[in-house]
Structures are given as C-alpha cells and as structure tokens.
Amino acid sequence: MTVRTVPVVLVAGHLGVGKSSLVNHLLRHADGTRIGVVVNDFGALGIDAMLVAGQASSVTALSNGCLCCVTDADGLSAVLADLVAPATGLDLVVVEASGLAEPRELVRLLLASSDPHAVYGGLVAVLDACAPDLDHARLADLAVVNGLDRCGPAAVEAVRAVAPGAVVGTSHGALDPALLVDPVRRPQPAQLTLDALLREADGEHPHVAASSVSFASERPLDAGRLAAFLESGPAGVVRMKGIVRLPVGASGATGEDEERGGGVLIETPDVWEVQTVGTAIRVRPAPGRLTTRGARLVLIGTDLDEPALRAALEDCAVREDEPAPSEHAALALTRYRIDLTSA
Numbered sequence: 001m002t003v004r005t006v007p008v009v010l011v012a013g014h015l016g017v018g019k020s021s022l023v024n025h026l027l028r029h030a031d032g033t034r035i036g037v038v039v040n041d042f043g044a045l046g047i048d049a050m051l052v053a054g055q056a057s058s059v060t061a062l063s064n065g066c067l068c069c070v071t072d073a074d075g076l077s078a079v080l081a082d083l084v085a086p087a088t089g090l091d092l093v094v095v096e097a098s099g100l101a102e103p104r105e106l107v108r109l110l111l112a113s114s115d116p117h118a119v120y121g122g123l124v125a126v127l128d129a130c131a132p133d134l135d136h137a138r139l140a141d142l143a144v145v146n147g148l149d150r151c152g153p154a155a156v157e158a159v160r161a162v163a164p165g166a167v168v169g170t171s172h173g174a175l176d177p178a179l180l181v182d183p184v185r186r187p188q189p190a191q192l193t194l195d196a197l198l199r200e201a202d203g204e205h206p207h208v209a210a211s212s213v214s215f216a217s218e219r220p221l222d223a224g225r226l227a228a229f230l231e232s233g234p235a236g237v238v239r240m241k242g243i244v245r246l247p248v249g250a251s252g253a254t255g256e257d258e259e260r261g262g263g264v265l266i267e268t269p270d271v272w273e274v275q276t277v278g279t280a281i282r283v284r285p286a287p288g289r290l291t292t293r294g295a296r297l298v299l300i301g302t303d304l305d306e307p308a309l310r311a312a313l314e315d316c317a318v319r320e321d322e323p324a325p326s327e328h329a330a331l332a333l334t335r336y337r338i339d340l341t342s343a
C-alpha cells in the first residue's frame with residue numbers, strides 16, 4: 001500500500017526579509033489546499049484570528065522557541081509528526097525558520113526526519129531584493145527575491161546567475177501556493193475558511209502566478225539524460241511531477257534489486273513517479289494505477305520557456321537507433337529513490 005506523504009517546505013532567510021509575509025500569503029491563498037505551518041511567533045502571522053475561529057488545530061509552534069535551538073531531529077520530528085499524520089488531512093507543511101537559523105542545519109534536520117508521512121519539499125530561501133544573500137541563494141531549491149517594489153528586479157538576474165534552483169521575484173512575499181503544492185479543490189464549508197478569514201483581516205498583494213507545461217512522450221526516457229535535465233534546474237521551473245518509463249534493461253539486467261534495509265529481493269519497476277522541487281529530486285516506483293508507454297510530466301513555474309523545455313525533454317527520449325542501456329543506467333535516476341511503501 002502506498003503511504004500518503006506530505007511535502008515539508010522550509011522557508012528561511014534573514015531577519016525582516018519577508019518570510020512571514022510569504023507564509024501569510026500562502027495561507028491566505030490556499031483555497032482548498034490545507035497548509036500547516038511551524039513558526040516561532042504566532043503574532044507575526046495573525047494566528048490569533050485562527051485561534052478565535054477554532055481553526056488552529058493544524059498550526060503549532062515549537063515550545064522551545066527558536067528552531068535553531070533544536071539540537072537533534074527529535075524536537076522538529078515530534079512537531080512534524082503531528083502535522084503530517086493522515087488525520088490532519090494537510091497537503092503541505094511549511095516550516096518558517098527564525099531569521100537567525102542556519103538553513104543548512106535545518107535542511108539536515110528535515111532530511112533526518114524518519115517520519116514515513118513527511119517528505120522533504122525543498123528549501124525556499126527568501127532574499128532581499130536590495131541586498132540578496134547569494135550564499136542563501138546557492139543553497140535554495142527555490143530562491144524568492146522579495147522586495148521588488150522597493151529595489152526593482154535587478155537582483156533577480158544576479159541571483160539567477162548563482163542559484164542552482166528556481167528563482168522568483170516577489171513583492172510582499174506574494175508567491176502562488178501552486179508553485180509549492182498542487183492546488184486541491186475541496187467543497188467550501190458554510191463557515192469562513194481560514195484563508196478567507198485571513199484575507200478579510202488584511203489587504204491583498206497581486207502574486208506571481210504559476211504556469212505549467214505538460215509533456216508527454218510515447219517513448220521511454222533515458223535515465224541519465226533525464227537525471228541531468230532534472231539536476232540542471234531548468235530556467236523558471238519550480239517543481240515537476242509525473243511518471244516516466246525507463247527503457248527495458250535500464251532497470252537492471254537481473255530485473256531485481258536489493259530493497260534497502262530488509263535485504264529482500266524485489267523486482268525493479270520500469271515506471272517511476274518523479275517529483276522535484278528546485279534541485280531536490282525524489283522518485284519512487286509509480287503506484288500501480290499510474291502507467292505510461294513513455295512519459296507524462298508536468299512542469300510548474302514562472303516565465304517558462306515552453307519550446308525549450310519541450311525540446312530538452314524530447315532529447316531525453318530514447319531514440320530507436322540507440323544501443324540498449326547498460327545494466328546500471330537506471331541508477332542515474334533511481335538513486336533519488338525514497339521508500340514510501342509500507343510493509
């Protein structure tokens with residue numbers, strides 16, 4: 001059985017750079033998507049309104065204050081475990097790091113979390129458009145250059161030159177939630193939803209809207225070329241998802257591989273589910289109901305160069321005159337495997 005997983009996104013950046021504004025914007029524009037947040041300071045998000053409305057069950061704070069005070073993965077893991085438990089029905093968890101927390105350390109903590117329901121959703125680094133921290137940009141899966149209204153878009157290009165992942169410019173942290181998670185449409189309850197409540201309490205800022213490119217191939221994709229494409233952080237792409245068939249033979253000449261930990265021999269599948277956020281890549285055997293003769297992928301981002309992206313993906317498709325892949329060819333992609341199946 002496939003375990004439902006919730007992406008956990010880390011939002012980091014210097015003091016006052018616009019992290020709370022960004023998290024607030026996500027909450028206000030969540031529509032049907034259920035977003036849980038981990039913050040140090042409820043006040044900054046106007047969470048009081050949620051508490052009054054009795055809708056704060058999915059919101060929690062670390063009791064010991066600053067996230068950087070969590071010396072091992074346990075403190076954060078316990079908080080995350082509550083949020084990603086299937087009972088909460090959350091679609092996304094956002095951890096807002098305190099202005100002083102070191103992003104590298106926090107990413108390590110998140111990756112160390114062994115919760116089967118949590119999956120690392122990437123590091124969003126919020127940068128000041130007036131003085132961007134390029135070291136943060138280098139670590140980010142998604143770099144948000146915030147404050148364009150104050151300092152203009154020049155920093156976006158400077159950040160793009162060094163950032164391995166996607167780069168988006170915003171004012172007031174106005175980022176489209178669709179850049180981080182698939183929108184979920186749910187029937188609207190009679191009472192005010194959390195996002196409607198928050199929107200009422202505050203003004204609006206136009207956000208950078210996500211766009212998408214769909215790609216379908218009738219031919220399998222070469223694992224090495226696809227991995228290189230994913231690792232390259234294609235311009236404008238914030239995240240990608242879909243299923244991909246690897247060529248026969250590429251999954252291992254024996255048709256078997258050793259399952260992590262258990263030492264059990266299982267068949268290696270040919271069809272893989274692929275998800276990326278910036279340069280954070282994760283793959284797993286595609287659930288049985290999902291299949292394809294070649295590939296079906298959706299790329300989500302801003303200012304997408306559709307013809308260039310299509311051409312790059314076409315290039316990944318295996319050509320008829322190509323020699324059969326080597327026994328270990330699939331590893332280029334399957335090394336990003338995360339085990340999401342329960343026993």
Ligand SMILES: Nc1nc2c(ncn2[C@@H]2O[C@H](COP(=O)(O)OP(=O)(O)OP(=O)(O)O)[C@@H](O)[C@H]2O)c(=O)[nH]1
Nearest residue numbers: 014015016017018019020021099146147171172173
């Ligand atoms: N003009 C302008 N002001 C902004 C922008 N983004 C945030 N602000 C303001 O800057 C101040 C700090 O923003 P926050 O979102 O609280 O920043 P933060 O990174 O969460 O701050 P800390 O939690 O203290 O680290 C607030 O008064 C925001 O309204 C922006 O893009 N343009």
